[in-house]
Amino acid sequence: MSDVILELNELHTHFFTDSGEVPAVDGVSFKLHKGEVVGVVGESGCGKSVTSLSVMQLVPNPPGRIVSGEVNFKGENIAVAREKRMKEIRGNEIAMIFQEPMTSLNPVYSIGNQLIEAVRMHKKVSKKEARNKAIEMLEIVGIPRPSEVVDEFPHQLSGGMRQRVMIAMAMSCDPEVLIADEPTTALDVTIQAQILDLMRNLNKEQDTAILLITHDLGVVAEMCDRVVVMYSGQVVEEGTVREILKDPKHPYTKGLIRSLPKLYEKEQKLYSIPGTVPKPSMDHVGCRFAPRCEFAWDRCVEENPDLYELGAERKARCFLYDEKEKVTEGGPQYDEADPRG
Amino acid sequence: MTKPILEVNNLKKYFEIKGGVFGKTVAEVKAVDDVSFTVNEGEILGIVGESGCGKSTTGKAILRLLEPTEGEVKFEDQDITKLGPEEMRKLRRHMQIIFQDPYASLNPRHTVEKIVGEPLLVHGMTSAKERKDRVQELLEVVGLRAFHASKYPHQFSGGQRQRIGIARALANNPKLIICDEPVSALDVSVQSQILNLMEDLRQEFNLTYVFIAHDLSVVKHISDRVGVMYLGKMVELADKDEIYENPKHPYTQALLSAVPVADPDAQIDRVILEGDVPSPSNPPSGCPFHTRCPKVMDICKEVKPVFQEDEEQHYVACHLYE
Numbered sequence: 247m248s249d250v251i252l253e254l255n256e257l258h259t260h261f262f263t264d265s266g267e268v269p270a271v272d273g274v275s276f277k278l279h280k281g282e283v284v285g286v287v288g289e290s291g292c293g294k295s296v297t298s299l300s301v302m303q304l305v306p307n308p309p310g311r312i313v314s315g316e317v318n319f320k321g322e323n324i325a326v327a328r329e330k331r332m333k334e335i336r337g338n339e340i341a342m343i344f345q346e347p348m349t350s351l352n353p354v355y356s357i358g359n360q361l362i363e364a365v366r367m368h369k370k371v372s373k374k375e376a377r378n379k380a381i382e383m384l385e386i387v388g389i390p391r392p393s394e395v396v397d398e399f400p401h402q403l404s405g406g407m408r409q410r411v412m413i414a415m416a417m418s419c420d421p422e423v424l425i426a427d428e429p430t431t432a433l434d435v436t437i438q439a440q441i442l443d444l445m446r447n448l449n450k451e452q453d454t455a456i457l458l459i460t461h462d463l464g465v466v467a468e469m470c471d472r473v474v475v476m477y478s479g480q481v482v483e484e485g486t487v488r489e490i491l492k493d494p495k496h497p498y499t500k501g502l503i504r505s506l507p508k509l510y511e512k513e514q515k516l517y518s519i520p521g522t523v524p525k526p527s528m529d530h531v532g533c534r535f536a537p538r539c540e541f542a543w544d545r546c547v548e549e550n551p552d553l554y555e556l557g558a559e560r561k562a563r564c565f566l567y568d569e570k571e572k573v574t575e576g577g578p579q580y581d582e583a584d585p586r587g
Numbered sequence: 588m589t590k591p592i593l594e595v596n597n598l599k600k601y602f603e604i605k606g607g608v609f610g611k612t613v614a615e616v617k618a619v620d621d622v623s624f625t626v627n628e629g630e631i632l633g634i635v636g637e638s639g640c641g642k643s644t645t646g647k648a649i650l651r652l653l654e655p656t657e658g659e660v661k662f663e664d665q666d667i668t669k670l671g672p673e674e675m676r677k678l679r680r681h682m683q684i685i686f687q688d689p690y691a692s693l694n695p696r697h698t699v700e701k702i703v704g705e706p707l708l709v710h711g712m713t714s715a716k717e718r719k720d721r722v723q724e725l726l727e728v729v730g731l732r733a734f735h736a737s738k739y740p741h742q743f744s745g746g747q748r749q750r751i752g753i754a755r756a757l758a759n760n761p762k763l764i765i766c767d768e769p770v771s772a773l774d775v776s777v778q779s780q781i782l783n784l785m786e787d788l789r790q791e792f793n794l795t796y797v798f799i800a801h802d803l804s805v806v807k808h809i810s811d812r813v814g815v816m817y818l819g820k821m822v823e824l825a826d827k828d829e830i831y832e833n834p835k836h837p838y839t840q841a842l843l844s845a846v847p848v849a850d851p852d853a854q855i856d857r858v859i860l861e862g863d864v865p866s867p868s869n870p871p872s873g874c875p876f877h878t879r880c881p882k883v884m885d886i887c888k889e890v891k892p893v894f895q896e897d898e899e900q901h902y903v904a905c906h907l908y909e
């Protein structure tokens with residue numbers, strides 16, 4: 247495996263609200279290698295966005311703050327970097343695109359102005375050259391009429407076009423890491439396909455490592471090399487995309503995959519995980535998934551399981567994989583006669 | 588063959604866009620433009636298509652929550668577009684709707700008991716005791732508990748709120764429910780609970796659903812037949828296995844191929860469409876899909892293709908099949 251470019255190490259980001267402390271990111275560790283695409287998946291509120299905002303030191307403070315842990319970017323712990331250093335990193339070495347590009351595009355400046363600024367931050371070129379470069383970038387990301395759109399404002403573009411502009415901006419600074427937080431969630435599938443294609447090109451041609459945050463396992467299958475599954479502020483499983491989708495280990499991941507309606511398979515009844523997705527809380531004792539887990543036993547409600555290593559960069563946070571528990575080969579098995587399956 | 592419970596014929600809904608000092612009509616959005624289909628009793632008809640293609644408007648026009656501009660909506664053989672307000676009010680107990688965002692559709696200041704009980708009152712259940720009992724019964728049917736009746740919407744999770752919306756829709760034993768993106772806002776693990784609940788309820792109460800969604804996997808899972816809309820028109824309609832295995836319309840083909848599949852071994856011949864969906868206030872001439880269609884021909888730019896049966900029960904609007 248090639249060099250590690252970004253490494254999160256026991257990261258804790260908490261929110262201090264009127265109703266108490268919320269451990270939104272509760273000891274998250276994983277690595278992103280050079281040129282790799284890693285997916286961070288999980289259901290709403292599990293801490294995906296706060297994880298990515300923590301990397302960029304963009305967690306709204308107050309109420310949130312990184313409480314402990316490291317974010318090592320090429321060996322430098324940027325969790326404690328000064329704002330001046332972060333300004334150099336953001337949009338340059340690490341670029342970020344969000345679900346709703348409108349929030350990250352400035353509504354009062356033309357598309358061209360914003361692109362030109364991004365280009366000039368990175369390269370010493372004249373305004374005219376930067377403008378030509380901006381038009382070229384718009385063309386590369388598939389914007390129709392680029393020489394007109396360059397003078398238009400964000401609100402004049404469709405959601406898909408705005409997301410393409412964001413990608414053009416990210417590309418223009420040739421970042422080493424791109425963090426994309428649900429970049430296609432608000433878009434239609436045909437437009438999503440265009441955007442994923444662009445991101446794939448960015449990864450292949452510029453060798454940009456991508457941290458792709460999504461709740462869509464289909465997008466994960468298409469884009470990612472490795473996957474980190476989050477549940478209630480913690481990483482519960484990690485593996486290659488094939489391992490996660492074809493041979494999931496954690497009961498939550500297993501349940502999630504079985505809950506998906508399949509486009510190309512005939513099926514009768516969908517599996518469903520009982521209960522609701524919990525909010526991160528300081529009061530948690532035991533495994534976060536225990537209230538919904540059909541394998542749970544006494545130990546699961548008393549202790550929080552470690553993230554057990556099952557192989558190189560293959561992990562699961564579940565007592566079934568604790569050597570001491572001696573569980574059957576291959577982890578928990580669902581009874582095929584299970585009425586829910 | 589079961590009989591149709593709903594027949595939609597040449598339904599149109601145009602929105603007028605007013606502008607200028609005199610409030611004159613400056614443009615017209617053809618949100619639904621000549622759509623026809625039938626829904627059989629006990630069936631689930633799925634309607635898919637991208638944002639803005641007219642799915643919700645179709646659903647609302649069927650219930651006359653939006654007054655159709657033109658066309659016929661027959662519910663149990665009666666054209667309901669001609670009914671007066673009182674007759675329509677009576678009929679509404681048989682035709683219900685549930686929405687995507689259960690939070691926005693539930694009054695935040697009312698308890699669940701009041702929310703679910705309201706349609707009962709509207710349709711003449713005046714005894715508070717009777718209503719209370721019926722609400723408890725309904726909550727149980729949708730998998731909630733009796734004690735939930737005294738709580739307020741904000742005290743529930745998204746999935747539970749959708750259950751409340753379903754309980755309310757079921758209150759007066761409807762025959763038809765229009766479901767407008769009922770699971771789109773839910774997490775996967777909760778989405779499957781609600782889909783299963785909806786299937787169970789259909790069995791139990793012999794319900795008919797028009798199930799609107801943009802997620803093709805969800806629609807495939809739940810529907811018996813599926814209609815695909817593009818820019819205010821229905822472009823293809825067939826049995827669900829037929830349409831997913833043998834899509835005929837180039838738009839359906841592209842749409843299906845664009846869906847990311849959670850299987851690293853899936854082999855998909857991807858058709859990546861170029862450009863965006865055109866504006867419905869200024870739709871392209873001829874075939875509405877011709878600006879993006881990979882198989883476009885000369886005729887497509889001028890002549891509107893007719894929505895017609897190409898194979899048994901497989902309808903398509905495309906010149907390739909004429």
Ligand SMILES: Nc1ncnc2c1ncn2[C@@H]1O[C@H](COP(=O)(O)OP(=O)(O)OP(=O)(O)O)[C@@H](O)[C@H]1O
Pocket residue numbers: 261263268270288289290291292293294295296297306309310461525526
């Ligand atoms: N500004 C805030 N104040 C208080 N709590 C917050 C704030 N932002 C996030 N949180 C908490 O942090 C947790 C994680 O939120 P986060 O946005 O990272 O979730 P997510 O995984 O990105 O979810 P989604 O899929 O909905 O985007 C949430 O449960 C939320 O309660």
Ligand SMILES: Nc1ncnc2c1ncn2[C@@H]1O[C@H](COP(=O)(O)OP(=O)(O)OP(=O)(O)O)[C@@H](O)[C@H]1O
Pocket residue numbers: 602603616617618636637638639640641642643644645801867
């Ligand atoms: N009240 C209205 N006035 C004017 N135009 C409207 C109105 N309601 C809807 N439209 C337009 O009609 C078209 C169809 O809208 P509709 O809400 O039916 O689409 P949809 O398929 O349900 O989309 P989505 O998937 O985003 O819910 C859109 O172009 C929309 O902008």
Ligand code: SF4
Pocket residue numbers: 496497498533534535536537539540541542543546551563564565566
């Ligand atoms: S630790 Fe126990 S409760 Fe948690 S996922 Fe494993 S078996 Fe289930």
Ligand code: SF4
Pocket residue numbers: 836837838874875876877878880881882883884887892904905906907
């Ligand atoms: S009618 Fe022509 S443009 Fe329309 S879908 Fe068929 S081939 Fe494509």
Ligand SMILES: [Mg+2]
Pocket residue numbers: 294295296427428
């Ligand atoms: Mg998020």
Ligand SMILES: [Mg+2]
Pocket residue numbers: 642643644767
């Ligand atoms: Mg809609």
